[in-house]
Amino acid sequence: MKGHILLVEDDETFRSFVQTILEDDGHEVLTAKDGLRGLHLLRQESFDLVVTDLKMPGKTGLELFRETRHDPNPPLFIFITAFGRVDEAVGAMKEGAVDFLTKPLENPDTLLALVNRAIESQGRSREYLSLKEAEASGLPPEELIFAGQAMKVVQKLVHDVASTTANVLIYGESGTGKELVARTIHLLSPRNRAGFVPLNCAAIPENLLESELFGHEKGAFTGASQARQGKFELAKGGTIFLDEIGEMPPPLQAKLLRVLQERVFERVGGSREIRAEVRVIAATNRDLQEEVAQRRFREDLYYRLNVFPLQLPPLRERIDALPLLVDYFLHRFSRQIGKKLKGVEPEALTAMKTYPWPGNIRELQNVMERGVILAKDFIRRSNLPDEVVRSNGQEPREGKDLLKSVEKEMIAKALRKHGGNRRLAATELGISRRTLQYKLKEFDLLDDK
Template identity: 75%
Template sequence: MTGRILLIEDDETFRSFVQTILEDEGYEVVLACDGREGARRLAKESFDLVISDLKMPGKGGLELFRETRQDPSPPQFIFLTAYGTVDEAVAAMKEGAVDFLTKPLVAPEALLTLVTRVIESQWRTRELLSLKESESAGLPPEELVFAGQAMAKVRQLVLDVAGTTANVLIYGESGTGKELIARIIHLLSQRSKAGFVPLNCAAIPENLLESELFGHEKGAFTGAIQARQGKFELARGGTIFLDEIGEMPLALQAKLLRVLQERVFERVGGSKEIRAEVRVIAATNRNLQVEVAERRFREDLYYRLNVFPLHLPPLRERVDAIPLLVDYFLDRFGRQIGKKLKGVEAEALTALKGYAWPGNVRELQNAMERAVILAQGMVRCANLPEAILNRSVPESRDSREALKDVERELIVKALERQRGNRRLAAEELGISKRALQYKLKEYGLLDD
């Protein structure tokens, strides 16, 4: 358990004593010799907890505590007090202080128990906040995630990197399970007790993305009626997952680079430095080396993120995994809607194995959910989407070319359905508008 604590105490001997107790337990302790210095620290930095003497020359702990109550996310306070000021400490608790301990500190264990309770409570709160913003329905079994021979190397790399603090950059086409792999790395890491906070960089409008990442102060921009924590604050102690990192605007890339280098950031409209005690896992379906060469992605940020690259193979390279995935989705969706099916007929399974799967596992999941709804007794070819039946390709055919044909046709059909509206077409396809623009250029569709 780690945490950042501001210790404010004017008695040097007692200050050193408490510092030793806390640091021996692994806490990071920042010292202040009086209330004024404590106020300066709190104005510039963020802390999980403040432990302060109640009575000090100049500015006392109680005065400082009351000043901080005006902050959008005020720190928790534990007071150290002499017997003569216990009444004031009790009054502070009624105003929101966590607790108080009397001096001299006879039992250091009492302080450690109290500190641990506060820090653990804050971690749980952050985790709950991050879970509320996540639509994850849980992880499938490990043997399913890493099904197929092509995933054996990925599994070993995940096990190798999970226990480290290294930044990870996950490459893979849309639908290959990049967020799933990021969650597994988090759960296998020493940060697993803290939150996993995902953010899709392509899903947030450019003018709001900085606020989503770093939070904002009240009045920072039109509509900012109250202060708000960003994803980096919610993920403190845990992992932040930045999906579609290649879509991040260049100006914001520079700010992210600073976070990775200096481990600090400020909220939009704020000046207080907040420590970024998080692990960063990023993901992209783009070739970032090409993006760097074409000056759409910062080279220095690329090298900061690309410490440990992980490449996820597309589903067309994991054909041996399709029967396992099909059985899993058949059981999952069958239980969800209360339908018991016998299985998938051989001809339908052959069609599923022969399809190029431009949407990868996500597309297979959607196809199986539809098939379970339509099937009676057993999933048959008639229950599968027409695209799968029409575009299943013989093994002798070049799968890359087949994929391009399928992808081009999907884009054309989506644009037709949306009457040429690229934003709506991108939403239907589950990609960003910038990604769609890139594909239109690649397939020579910009003039069509």
């Protein structure tokens, strides 16, 4: 495992010597001639490790170390010092530094062994944190996230794009699992050792959204009593997920465009540029092409975000996944509540299969939690909400007609979006071209070119 290393050393000859040793071993190395320049680089980029002289003019290596301790993901530190300052280096280790070496550096292998051990230990730590992050977020198994035939195309696309750095734009109705898919992309990517930072653009007041995204400096506005990092800084080296991107106000759209183009931004009230070392995944339940046409969304930002679009089908188009999802939520909520239920009676499952699920998987989750609370042995039809029961009882024809109407509109919309290209429309809908041809005939859409 090779690392991104910052080397801070005021002796130019020794700095060049150490840089050569590290780069010959495959590490990526940036250098600074003093502590002030080193601090500037630390504020610009994310490093796995800092190798620094302990004693330097202006700002010492120890001061540099202490200034990074409050960062969300501070880098590891190895000090190089003259023999007479070993006590200071030992003191720094008590504060969290990895180790130290003394000048002159007699054996380069000693430095490499120390550096490689530190970077490997950090890698293991980050992998552990990623696993804990997945557990904490309640991420279900991948086979559940992509359950149903309509999700198989999406699953393949997710695996194709995860290992790249491409921006991803996830389309889907509310409750279809857009954040789960975004988290899956992150965990399958090389960035999974760093954080996944979500932000719902519709949930933050417009006057606070810029600060949430980019942070602010002390005194930037009334109440800004201290500097604060934004989501782009917190996601350093990882992934930022911008949900409901269609709700972002136009002034911030322009600032986000700059981040995507130049990979830099400034905090609110600040002037220094900070590098945005993040992958951007955005999501929307809006038709962004229509938003662009109505001049509510910037066309240039749309094309920057829409590098790799993913369309998530609604639950009504994934009814074959319903038994698996129902079983998952049954066991999950039974464990949480402390009940031992036998299952779901067939009549209840039939009712759920007929219901069109306007709230998608989020609505199913709520229905199942309610059912587990009310059930005594099995989740029965009587434990379901009235609207779910009615869709299978008093108004069966209406439920079927609604499903067909929605299906027809989805197909027509996909065809319009792709200029009548049936192959692209079928891919977006997650069905085969033969199935699409059958549906076009069924819904009398064969003239829809």
